[in-house]
Amino acid sequence: MHDHDDHHHHDHDNHYSNMQARVKALETLLTEKGLIDPLAIDAIVETYETNVGPRNGAQVVAKAWSDPEFADWLKRDATAAIASLGFTGRQGEHMRAVFNTPETHNLVVCTLCSCYPWAVLGLPPVWYKAPAYRSRAVIDPRGVLAEFGLTLPEGQKIRVWDSTAELRYLVIPERPDGTEGMDEAALADLVSRDAMIGTAIARAPEAAL
DSSP states (O other): OEEOOOOOOOOOOOSOOHHHHHHHHHHHHHHHTTSOOHHHHHHHHHIIIIIIHHHHHHHHHHHHHHOHHHHHHHHHOHHHHHHTTTOOSTTOSSEEEEEOOSSEEEEEEOSSSOOOOHHHHOSOOHHHHSHHHHHHHHHOHHHHHHHTTOOOOTTSEEEEEEOOSSOEEEEEOOOOTTOTTOOHHHHHTTOOHHHHHTSSOOOOGGGGO
């Protein structure tokens, strides 16, 4: 875990790793032989990256916003609280929830590889695995967030959490103003994948319309 507060620029690594190159070559070969449809593969990946997993996490956040007892449980034992909603499995066995406040904004990174809570966020985005993000999120979190379009107040502290194979993190963003009376389903619509990593904040109600 590190606390940092500097400025810099964020670049993305567009080069294939050895494993990515092998996967790409295998996909090309199977496509040429007519054994797979690349559009179907893209659809499956898109589902896990942006729909299935993040929707699970959004439900966790919405319940934490709506139910103080659940929020307290989430703080004490995130693994058990999340499992109570049916979200368990590989890459989600050891969880910790970190709550954003007006004083502190949380950001998650995996500096060694790409440890990530699949059960609640699906597959990690490409940028999460990029060397540039993995190094600069620790060194220059404020600058990285600015490049994601998130400019925080100067007085708000940024805390960076380093995920490992033993412990993965879920950011609980601050509940937006003007959401009183909204049910959990509507609240979940305000929560993006990036807000649960810490590179964004929850959407305002009018932005979700």
